[in-house]
Amino acid sequence: xxxxxxxxxxxxxxxxxxxxxxxxxKTVENVEGKVRETVKEASxxxxxxxxxxxxxxxxxxxxxxxxxxxxxxWAKLLLILFGWVLFLWxxxxxxxxxx
Numbered sequence: 001x002x003x004x005x006x007x008x009x010x011x012x013x014x015x016x017x018x019x020x021x022x023x024x025x026k027t028v029e030n031v032e033g034k035v036r037e038t039v040k041e042a043s044x045x046x047x048x049x050x051x052x053x054x055x056x057x058x059x060x061x062x063x064x065x066x067x068x069x070x071x072x073x074w075a076k077l078l079l080i081l082f083g084w085v086l087f088l089w090x091x092x093x094x095x096x097x098x099x
């Protein structure tokens with residue numbers, strides 16, 4: 001009886017190990033596919049840069065302008081929030097000091 005239970009446990013362990021192996025294999029295949037897509041996109045970008053350098057430079061310049069505008073907006077927002085926090089903190093400190 002103990003041997004039968006032992007065999008059942010071994011079979012369950014094998015199925016867990018097999019399932020884990022299948023999951024790892026699927027993950028490896030997914031990553032492999034994504035890497036291939038990324039490499040393909042990078043090679044297309046490099047090819048475009050070689051064949052059409054002016055157009056590629058213009059596209060990079062336009063994207064850089066968009067990024068700078070976006071970062072400037074966030075910097076202004078954070079500066080305003082920082083000012084408000086200082087203003088509120090100073091108001092809180094002045095109230096608690098004079099009581």
